Amino acid sequence: MSPIGNYTGRQSINPDRATKMAEHSLSDDEFEKQEAELTEALLDAQYELRKSIKGPVLVLISGNDAAGKAELLYRFYDWLDNRFLVTRAFALPEGVEQRMPHLWRYWISLPGPDKLGFYLGSWYHQPQMCRVRGDISAEAFEQQMEEIRRFEQLLVNEGVALLKLWLEVEPGEGSSSAPEVPTDVAMREWGDFSQADREQLERVTRRMMTLTSTPEAPWIRVPSADPNYRDIEVGRLVLEQIRALRNKTERRSPPPPLAPAPRSVLQQIDYGLRLGKEEYGEQLARYQQELRALIRRPDFAGRSLLLVFEGTDAAGKGGAIRRITRCLDPRYLRVHGTRAPTEEEAHQPYLLRFWRRVPTPGRVAIFDRSYYGRVLVERVEKLTPVDRWQQAYAEINDFEAQLQAAGTIVVKFWLAISEQEQLKRFQARERSPLKRYKLTDEDWRNRERWSDYEQALDDMVAHTSTAAAPWHIVPAENKRYARVEVLRLLCQRLREAL
Amino acid sequence: MSPIGNYTGRQSINPDRATKMAEHSLSDDEFEKQEAELTEALLDAQYELRKSIKGPVLVLISGNDAAGKAELLYRFYDWLDNRFLVTRAFALPEGVEQRMPHLWRYWISLPGPDKLGFYLGSWYHQPQMCRVRGDISAEAFEQQMEEIRRFEQLLVNEGVALLKLWLEVEPGEGSSSAPEVPTDVAMREWGDFSQADREQLERVTRRMMTLTSTPEAPWIRVPSADPNYRDIEVGRLVLEQIRALRNKTERRSPPPPLAPAPRSVLQQIDYGLRLGKEEYGEQLARYQQELRALIRRPDFAGRSLLLVFEGTDAAGKGGAIRRITRCLDPRYLRVHGTRAPTEEEAHQPYLLRFWRRVPTPGRVAIFDRSYYGRVLVERVEKLTPVDRWQQAYAEINDFEAQLQAAGTIVVKFWLAISEQEQLKRFQARERSPLKRYKLTDEDWRNRERWSDYEQALDDMVAHTSTAAAPWHIVPAENKRYARVEVLRLLCQRLREAL
Structure with missing residues (x-):
């Protein structure tokens, strides 16, 4: 449990400060x-x-209208080095934000790892307001609180520190000095509230705190009638939070119990599946034509498509991808090669760079390798602690579920070749001036870890093949077969989804 | 002159390909x-x-409607590794784009240095279309062409390769196969063109090519009636362009003749200017109040403010900045500390990271050190070749002029202290636990280069103190005086501008 609060959502009491x-x-x-x-x-x-x-x-600075949120913020801009402070304020979603997952705009605007970020109107604001106004049901509200709870859990696990403050003034109290700026965006929107609304707000707030106060990210109520007390108290909380970060990496939660999946995926593969040249030409043309037609359907304009390609090295992902891109409008398409994270990316939550690349409505994003690297290369090469990659299965499922709920069609392919075929292709690459650059020492090393990757694949498929986004395991021993099969499956999924 | 074209805008002829x-x-x-x-x-x-x-x-792929721009693009997506291709298409500016400098949206979307970027509807599209429709005068058009010419020159000088293609089909000719996608955004907007419009388009295009064909970035006409010929030809041009990049850094243009400015700026400073504690309190309050009022004026919502702080190490930039941020709404404010570029930034045009941080309407950006580093530390430490930092004076003036034309108020301060005062402050920092971290080995080294920095300052002021954005040299020997003086000057500039 965090030293700076408890998770029942009540005010934090520290014995030596109690008086x-x-x-x-x-x-x-x-x-x-x-x-x-x-x-x-x-x-x-x-x-x-x-x-x-x-x-x-x-x-996160929330609270009553008269609690002096703006004043508090000024104090921090006075106290600290402004170059490393950022302030975020979110009103109701606008434009494309309305058609993306709720959490998208918070993800993509996450401050860098050297920053102290103040949120006026955070991810709580929208669900809270919608619930008070009756725009969403109690169930939808609880569902969003659960999404937020998991979002915050992921952030904390990835090294982000969260301080959730509720500045509180009793009715009739109020900050003595008048605020120097208009109250924040969030609060301006609450403007024309009736007494009944205010009571409903109080109920919603209590519920919100109960649902989202966790040991790692508790809500802390700060009595704010006196600005002096309020600012010193918040300053202390921020200080403790920063100091707690320093000792953070040592604490590791025990990995969740996770039985390895039985070895099965690759063993069930029929590597003999082939397609003759003529058949290939015909079927390729047929599915490409269908894909073009599907993507141009007017209802796709409100949807989007995320394609994930993973697979054995040299399985032919690039070739399969090119057979698809040929059918798509390059202006609405991005192919993202996933490489090792840059130094900056390595200091940020691993899903961030993928959140920044998810397709907006009407667009297609293709990941040539993806966030699944977390449970593949990062697991096998021991780049990520056991508990973190094991938690990633659920985090990735959440990620994809949020995308799907907002209309994205997620299609995932694993291209599989046998060990012998891989060896043949590596040797051919060594001889070809055109393909030599595709082969690296890392490829040979990965080959030595064949069995580790096989286990990682089995576990990944067991944990992340969901009803809405199943893994498609495609035998790629014969390139023609694999390319057509990928197109066929893609068309089928699009047909079902649109 | 580039081997792949000439700068008269006529079709490029290479003897061995002439037949x-x-x-x-x-x-x-x-x-x-x-x-x-x-x-x-x-x-x-x-x-x-x-x-x-x-x-x-x-x-840049421009040209007649039937020239097959989309087809050509598909060919490249087929030929090349898609992970390193990006396609950009710009229609007429929308939303905030309309209130920013013309080139802003092209700057901030510049592809990374490992990419091949295809532009359908580039920075030429908007002025071209506006001119054909008569929405802008011939003078405005020529002015925009000049801006573009300098923009491209800067890009090329910073290592970007530009290939500007005009795909041409004679009337009655036309690409044989029907394009698989709708024609590009740009062209869709030309839809309802009369014959007179088309003739005007031809005239505008000729003028555009004349004005913007330079030795480094010539327009190249590609006969495009036959798709086979067109695609091979463009493929060759792209190949030559990439190869030319490799040998790029060796060629350095001679630095423009630039006489060093006389030593004057620091010598004219009156370091004796002081403010008593009481006077300070009064004047600070007065100007802070005025600043708050100015920023809240409704007409500021359509403008924006860019503050640049440069100065001697330990001159008190941070303290002066905090006296300003206190008056601003943190939600509409960003303070940017400028550090050495990251590895990724170092491979991109130096102005890019500042373009990405310019304030949008209603907002304030404060640069604590800035793009002027190009002509200060980068010059003194010899991090940038002589020709490049000398050209930077004009490039920076262009940058600021574009911002100002779009409504940004640019205010630049140099905070100056004497050598003795700096030594005193460095020593005090060494003793203070609170300020020790502010002092680095680099600070001591910079001190040894005092005279070099003095010359750099004199040159900078001589070349970049423009009527619209003059340098304000503020004696900062007395912190109270400097803070009030900065606020006073800022209020004065805002009063004049609003």
Whole structure:
């Protein structure tokens, strides 16, 4: 359990501060004294954060209208190095945001790992407001809270620190000084609230806190009637949060119990499946024509397509992809080769770079290798701790489910060749001036780990082949067969989905 | 002059290809033979490009409606590794694009240095269309062509390769096979053209080519009636362009003649200017109040503010910036600390990361150090060749002028302290636990280059202090004076501009 709060959503009590907190106010003199110490400690901590780039630290500032959220923010801009502060404010989704998964806009705007990010109107704002207004049912609200809970769990597991603050003033109380800026976007939208609305808001807020207060990311209520008390208290919480990050990587949760899947996927493959040249030509033309027609259907304009290609090295992913891209409008298509993360990417949650590449409505994204690297190469090469890649199965399922709920069609292919065929292709590549560059030392090393990859594949298929996004295992010993089979399966999935 | 074209805008003639080109067509057999060789060479070249990350290569595809631009694009998606291809298409500007400089959307979407980017509807499309429709005057058109010419020059100087193709079919000719996709965005908008419009288009196009064909980035007409001929020809041009990139860095243009400015800026400074504590409090409050009021004026919503802070190390930039941020709404503010470019940024045009950070309407961006690093640290530390930092004065003036034309208010401060004062502050920092981290070995080294920096400052002020964006040199020996002076000048500039 985090030292800075408990997960029942009640105000955090720290014994040695209990007396002070009973009062919830600070004289100006006391404030100035504490401010000097606190600022020094905060600047030091901020400097540590920048050096270690183990972040970011996200501070969600919610609360009553008169609680002084803007004032509080100014205080931090005064105290800290502004170059490493960012403020995010989200109103209701607009334009393309409305047609993407709820969490998309929060994902793609995640601050870099050396930053302290303040959120006015965070991912809680929209569901909260919609629920108060009755635009969504209680079930939908609970469902969104569950999505958020898992989103935050993933962020915390990936090294992001979350501080969720509810600034509280009792009715009739109120911050003494008038705020220097208009209240934040979120609050402006609450403007014309009736008393009944306000009571409903209080109920929704309590429910929200109950559902989303976890040991790793508890909600903390901060009595905010006195700005001096409020600012020092929040400053302390931020300080503790940054310091906690430093000792973070040592704590590893035990991996969830996960039985290895039986070896089966590759053993059930019929490597003998072939297609003659003539048959190939005919069927290729037929499915390409169908694919073109499907993608141009008016109902595709509101949908999008995410294609994932994984497979044995040298299985012919590139060739299969080209047979598809030929049918698509290059302006609405992106093919993403997934390489080892850059240094910057390595310091960020692994799904971030894929969230940034998901297709918007009417578009197609093809991943030539993908986020499944987490449970393949990162597992086999031990680049990621056991608990993290094991948790990734559920995280990836969540990711794909969110995309699908927003209208994306997710189609996943594994192209499989036998060990002997791979050897033949590697040797051919060594001889070919045109293909030599495709072969690296890493390819030979991966080959030595054949059995490890086989287990990783079996587990991956067992855990991530969902009803809405099943894995298609395609024998690719014969390239012609594989290319046509990929196109055939793709057309079939699109036909069903549209 | 580039080997692949001349700058009069006429079709490129290469003696050994002249015979073939006279015909401008290829039989299917001949095509297949040449295609095999060409593809191999292109894949190799693409691989080289990826390894060397000396790019990107941008291919602008313009031309008549029936010239088969989409078909050509498909061919390249077939031939090359799709993971390193991107296609950009720009229609008329929408939303915030309309309120930003013309070139902003092209800047911020520039492909990475390992990419081959195809542009359907490039930066030429909008001015061309507006001119044909009579929405802009001939003068405005020429002005935009000049902006483009300098934009392309900068890109080429920074290592980007540009291939500008005009696919041409004579009236009555036309690509034999029907295109598989709708014609591109650009062309769709030309739809309801009268004969008079078409003649005007031809005139505008000729003028466009004359104005923007330069030795480094000539327009090349490609006879496109025969798709076989067209695709092989374009493939060859792309190949030559990629190969030319490889040998690029060796050629350096001689630096423009540039007399060093007389030593003056720092010598004219009155380091004795001071402000008492009480006066400081009064004036600070007064200007902060004025700044808040100015930024909240409704007419600021359509403008934006770019603040540049440069100055001697330890001159107190951070403190001055905090006195400003205190008055601004954090949601519409970003403070950007400029550090050495990341590896990825170092392979891209230096202005790119600043273009990506310019404020959109209603917003404020503060650069704590900035693109002026090009003519300061990069010059003094010899990180950039002489010709490139000398050209940067004009490039930076262009950059700021484009921002200003779109409504951005650009305000630039140099905070100056004496050598003795700097030494005192460095020593104080060494003693202070709170400020120790602010002092690095680099700071001491910069101090040894005091005189070099002084010359760089004098030259910078001489070349980039423009009427619309003058440098404000602020004595900062007394922090109180400097902070108030910065605020006073900022308010004054805003008052004049709004």
